[in-house]
Amino acid sequence: VFLLTDYGNSDEFAGVLRAVVVRDAPGATVSDLTHGVPPFDVRAGALALERSALHLGPGVVVAVVDPDVGGDRRAVAVEVRGWRGPRHLVGPDNGLLPWAVDALGGVRRAVELDTALAGASTFDGRDRFAPAAARLWAGAPLDGLGPAVDHETLVRLPFPVTVVAPGRVTTEVVWIDRFGNVQLAAGAPHAEQAGISSEATLELAGRRTPLRRVDAFTDIGDDEIGLVVDANRRLALCARRGAAATTIGARVGDVAVLSP
Amino acid sequence: VFLLTDYGNSDEFAGVLRAVVVRDAPGATVSDLTHGVPPFDVRAGALALERSALHLGPGVVVAVVDPDVGGDRRAVAVEVRGWRGPRHLVGPDNGLLPWAVDALGGVRRAVELDTALAGASTFDGRDRFAPAAARLWAGAPLDGLGPAVDHETLVRLPFPVTVVAPGRVTTEVVWIDRFGNVQLAAGAPHAEQAGISSEATLELAGRRTPLRRVDAFTDIGDDEIGLVVDANRRLALCARRGAAATTIGARVGDVAVLSP
Amino acid sequence: VFLLTDYGNSDEFAGVLRAVVVRDAPGATVSDLTHGVPPFDVRAGALALERSALHLGPGVVVAVVDPDVGGDRRAVAVEVRGWRGPRHLVGPDNGLLPWAVDALGGVRRAVELDTALAGASTFDGRDRFAPAAARLWAGAPLDGLGPAVDHETLVRLPFPVTVVAPGRVTTEVVWIDRFGNVQLAAGAPHAEQAGISSEATLELAGRRTPLRRVDAFTDIGDDEIGLVVDANRRLALCARRGAAATTIGARVGDVAVLSP
Numbered sequence: 001v002f003l004l005t006d007y008g009n010s011d012e013f014a015g016v017l018r019a020v021v022v023r024d025a026p027g028a029t030v031s032d033l034t035h036g037v038p039p040f041d042v043r044a045g046a047l048a049l050e051r052s053a054l055h056l057g058p059g060v061v062v063a064v065v066d067p068d069v070g071g072d073r074r075a076v077a078v079e080v081r082g083w084r085g086p087r088h089l090v091g092p093d094n095g096l097l098p099w100a101v102d103a104l105g106g107v108r109r110a111v112e113l114d115t116a117l118a119g120a121s122t123f124d125g126r127d128r129f130a131p132a133a134a135r136l137w138a139g140a141p142l143d144g145l146g147p148a149v150d151h152e153t154l155v156r157l158p159f160p161v162t163v164v165a166p167g168r169v170t171t172e173v174v175w176i177d178r179f180g181n182v183q184l185a186a187g188a189p190h191a192e193q194a195g196i197s198s199e200a201t202l203e204l205a206g207r208r209t210p211l212r213r214v215d216a217f218t219d220i221g222d223d224e225i226g227l228v229v230d231a232n233r234r235l236a237l238c239a240r241r242g243a244a245a246t247t248i249g250a251r252v253g254d255v256a257v258l259s260p
Numbered sequence: 261v262f263l264l265t266d267y268g269n270s271d272e273f274a275g276v277l278r279a280v281v282v283r284d285a286p287g288a289t290v291s292d293l294t295h296g297v298p299p300f301d302v303r304a305g306a307l308a309l310e311r312s313a314l315h316l317g318p319g320v321v322v323a324v325v326d327p328d329v330g331g332d333r334r335a336v337a338v339e340v341r342g343w344r345g346p347r348h349l350v351g352p353d354n355g356l357l358p359w360a361v362d363a364l365g366g367v368r369r370a371v372e373l374d375t376a377l378a379g380a381s382t383f384d385g386r387d388r389f390a391p392a393a394a395r396l397w398a399g400a401p402l403d404g405l406g407p408a409v410d411h412e413t414l415v416r417l418p419f420p421v422t423v424v425a426p427g428r429v430t431t432e433v434v435w436i437d438r439f440g441n442v443q444l445a446a447g448a449p450h451a452e453q454a455g456i457s458s459e460a461t462l463e464l465a466g467r468r469t470p471l472r473r474v475d476a477f478t479d480i481g482d483d484e485i486g487l488v489v490d491a492n493r494r495l496a497l498c499a500r501r502g503a504a505a506t507t508i509g510a511r512v513g514d515v516a517v518l519s520p
Numbered sequence: 521v522f523l524l525t526d527y528g529n530s531d532e533f534a535g536v537l538r539a540v541v542v543r544d545a546p547g548a549t550v551s552d553l554t555h556g557v558p559p560f561d562v563r564a565g566a567l568a569l570e571r572s573a574l575h576l577g578p579g580v581v582v583a584v585v586d587p588d589v590g591g592d593r594r595a596v597a598v599e600v601r602g603w604r605g606p607r608h609l610v611g612p613d614n615g616l617l618p619w620a621v622d623a624l625g626g627v628r629r630a631v632e633l634d635t636a637l638a639g640a641s642t643f644d645g646r647d648r649f650a651p652a653a654a655r656l657w658a659g660a661p662l663d664g665l666g667p668a669v670d671h672e673t674l675v676r677l678p679f680p681v682t683v684v685a686p687g688r689v690t691t692e693v694v695w696i697d698r699f700g701n702v703q704l705a706a707g708a709p710h711a712e713q714a715g716i717s718s719e720a721t722l723e724l725a726g727r728r729t730p731l732r733r734v735d736a737f738t739d740i741g742d743d744e745i746g747l748v749v750d751a752n753r754r755l756a757l758c759a760r761r762g763a764a765a766t767t768i769g770a771r772v773g774d775v776a777v778l779s780p
Contacts, residue, residue, distance in 0.1 A: 002539065008296075008438040009269055009529055012308045015293035016315050019262065022291055023317030030291070031538050031550070036530035039439050040501050048532045055536050055646060057543030067501050070476025121476045123491035126315060178528040179559050216590025216641045231643035241560050241587050268698040269529055270556035272568045276575050278551050279522060283577030290551070299699050300761050327761050330736025381736045383751035386575060 001028050001133055002056055002086065004049050005064040005125060006037040017062070017125050024134030031059075040067040042096050043157055044252070047174055050099040051232050056085045060133045061100070062125070063091040070121035075113040075128050076149060079142050081105035088136045090129050093149075095157035107151040114146040160185035169194045169258040173204075173250050174234075180243020181228075182250045184235045186258070191227075191235060196260045200227055202237065203257040205249050211237065211258070227258075261288050261393055262316055262346065264309050265324040265385060266297040277322070277385050284394030291319075300327040302356050303417055304512070307434055310359035311492050316345045320393045321360070322385070323351040330381035335373040335388050336409060339402050341365035348396045350389050353409075355417035367411040374406040420445035429454045429518040433464075433510050434494075440503020441488075442510045444495045446518070451487075451495060456520045460487055462497065463517040465509050471497065471518070487518075521548050521657055522576055522606065524569050525584040525645060526557035537582070537645050544654030551579075560587040562616050563677055564772070567694055570619035571752050576605045580653045581620070582645070583611040590641035595633040595648050596669060599662050601625035608656045610649045613669075615677035627671040634666040680705035689714045689778040693724075693770050694754075700763020701748075702770045704755045706778070711747075711755060716780045720747055722757065723777040725769050731757065731778070747778075 001021050007013035014035040021030050033052050037045040045065035066073075074093035080086070082105030089097045089104075090113075101107055113132050132145055162171040162185045171186035191200075191213075200211040202225070211227040212220070220226035220240040225248060230236040235258075237244045244250070261281050267273035274295040281290050293312050297305040305325035326333075334353040340346070342365030349357045349364075350373075361367055373392050392405055422431040422445045431446035451460075451473075460471040462485070471487040472480070480486035480500040485508060490496040495518075497504045504510070521541050527533035534555040541550050553572050557565040565585035586593075594613035600606070602625030609617045609624075610633075621627055633652050652665055682691040682705045691706035711720075711733075720731040722745070731747040732740070740746035740760040745768060750756040755778075757764045764770070 002535075004532070004535070009294065010296035011437045012264070012294040012312050013437075015262075015264070015291070016312050018291050019293065019312065019316045022289055023315070026317070029542055029550075030289075031535070031542055033535035033539065034529065034532040036528075052532050052536050052539065055543070056539045057546070068478050071478030122488065126491065177531045177533075218588050218591030228642060231646065268556075269554065271697045272524070272554040272572050273697075275522075275524070275551070275553035276572050279553065279572065279576045282549055282551055283575070286577070290549075328738050331738030382748065386751065 001025065001059055001137055002031050002033050002061045004033040004037065004045060004061065005035045006039050006041065006045060007035045009035055017130050020126055020130040021134050024131050025137045028134070028137050037065050041065060042094050046096050046099050046157060049096065050103055053085065053100040053103040059086045060137045061086045061089040062129050062133045063089060063096050064125040064129055065096055066092040066094065066124060068092065068094060069124050075124060076110055076154065077113060077132055077136065077142060077145050078110045079108045081108045088142070090133045093155050095155045098154055098156050109142055110149040110151045110154060111142055111146045112149050162186040162190055164190050164193045167195055167259050169196065171256050173252050173254040173256055176245045176250065176252055180239065180245040182237040182245050183230060184256055186235050187233050188229045188235065191258065194258065196258055199260065201259050202248065204254055207249060209248050261285065261319055261397055262291050262293050262321045264293040264297065264305060264321070265295045266299050266301065266305060267295045269295055277390050280386055280390040281394050284391050285397045288394070288397050297325050301325060302354050306356050306359050306417060309356065310363055313345065313360040313363040319346045320397045321346045321349040322389050322393045323349060323356050324385040324389055325356055326352040326354065326384060328352065328354060329384050335384060336370055336414065337373060337392055337396065337402060337405050338370045339368045341368045348402070350393045353415050355415045358414055358416050369402055370409040370411045370414060371402055371406040372409050422446040422450055424450050424453045427455055427519055429456065431516050433512050433514040433516055436505045436510060436512055440499065440505040442497040442505050442508070443490060444516055446495050447493050448489045448495065451518065454518065456518055459520065461519050462508065464514055467509060469508050521545065521579055521653055522551050522553050522581045524553040524557065524565060524581065525555045526559050526561065526565060527555045529555055537650050540646055540650040541654050544651050545657045548654065548657050557585050561585060562614050566616050566619050566677060569616065570623055573605065573620040573623040579606045580657045581606045581609040582649050582653045583609060583616050584645040584649055585616055586612040586614065586644060588612065588614060589644050595644060596630055596674065597633060597652055597656065597662060597665050598630045599628045601628045610653045613675050615675045618674055618676050629662055630669040630671045630674060631662055631666045632669050682706040682710055684710050684713045687715055687779050689716065691776050693772050693774040693776055696765045696770065696772055700759065700765040702757040702765050703750060704776055706755045707753050708749045708755065711778065714778065716778055719780065721779050722768065724774055727769060729768050
């Protein structure tokens, strides 16, 4: 059972989630993906889950970034089509799950969790999602958890936009990691289409920065920003043992324009 | 084996605790409740452990918030009366355990850990508490760990005070979570006794704030502070996708007065 | 399988590492030592791993603090001579492993991980180190992972310097923990050699501070800095329920001079 939330590690929220899974599914291996998603940031959670999805083994994912807990957003469990990796994902129907579901082969079936499972209305991770995941882990049939949901109706977030024009990629900063690497929505094919090979110019937040396309962090000079194809096959702006995000003043959501 | 400490996640303290449990109790599932209790804050740890206790399955709890490690405070292991959840709790005798023990049915027996188990005098989590917990997990009898303790002599912290008068609940801020929700010591019955139903006024830190009683975060308006019965059945002051603690300037330990 | 990295807990890096181990070695217990090593700080990681090593049970260690990932530093797996604790350690050949390897009895054999295992060049934890550790955990022979390495050629960091003269120990701040305790490279024998028993004077960062040698935190007065032999048998500067590092203005790498 894999867990991804915005609960943080300071409070006991994530610990209670782990404990409920262990209590309801004795023998399950509980594996934290992260609890460090910024509070209420569904999109950041959806991206982190998508980046993780292809590296997971079999199991059930519980994902909770859920600003509308207790409201009328649905709580759902989704079965994916893929043959590898997790078979089920459980969480709020607010866009958190679909990108990871897509990466895992798309929806096979989905159900809305019966509200009868609910306790308090502020901690569905503990009271609804973790117990449902434990049941799925133990082999319970998906349709025992609640009524079927037309998967065309699952809420989807707008995907980050990347536009390629000759000599120009317009894209978006989607993630700044702990090391200050700046991940863009665009991938290597976008750069190629725009004719960006060795040198490039970045426009971001009103500043122009020269970039050099490199294969590894070690190829980046000390006062230089490198353009790397990162471990998720996206373009990233990186510094040598430093935080590129600070150097170029990037924040998540900023528009980035790359030109040769 | 459940772990709750103020060790943080930056150093390897919590990791060594986990490793010692796994080493001494191969096959045990180690489940972190949290290591984010503020340093030396026994009360915060006791409250977090109490909030968690009812959601845990069978096992042993190791709790360490222990400013007096190496001094003459006792190290104890407690067996609880309850039929569900953890059967044993291990930690310093400084008030950290009793509220959780109460939640789990009260003390059946308690022992003082033999100091003969001790190594260095600064890391009892590693050298005394985790090994004792591993032995209990593996089925060792409680009285093999040390001499019996009269459980009336276990150190107890003063419980947060809530006073209800007609039209007035005087209580205390006991927890501010990662989302900025402000938990009070008072519960829903206190509010009812004082005649607080839909609207209320909060006095805290010299400021007055209007409150509206709501069932869920989604019922709170954008510029409003809601009064919620939270997942621990306590009253909490909450904002919509924001930090109520910042808005109202609340800190743990502040006195809060609610009136209709 | 034990994990130690500088990945932090905010991103999903550590979670993906855990998931890859679980995927490739079903049944393995994954135990985080810490992911809070300061970014790129190989030395801090090497010290944390050395402090942990003697407390671990059998298994495989994956350690990743790897500023030169993707460059020509080697990726290695080391088998140790010791009979207790982990038998294998996997990580970059940049000085991160050897101190812990020494603590575990020294190198028996070492191999360089075949680059054929590599995927992307920025996340070797996921793509090379975790899969290699999973294979070792499952019983694969070390020499199946790549060509033998002469262990005299493994990169070693310069060890922190401690110089003892009559009436004077010159040493280095090697670690400041979450509680503000200041660990020095020197141990109790160095203090004894220099004739430091009950009272001492610290010179650090241009300031002189009186110290008192104590056995436990509880022996330290409220406005006093204590000199303690800590849980790793090193000398440490500690305050009573407070951060000694703040009081004396210490930072990692500072030179500390102790005299009676």
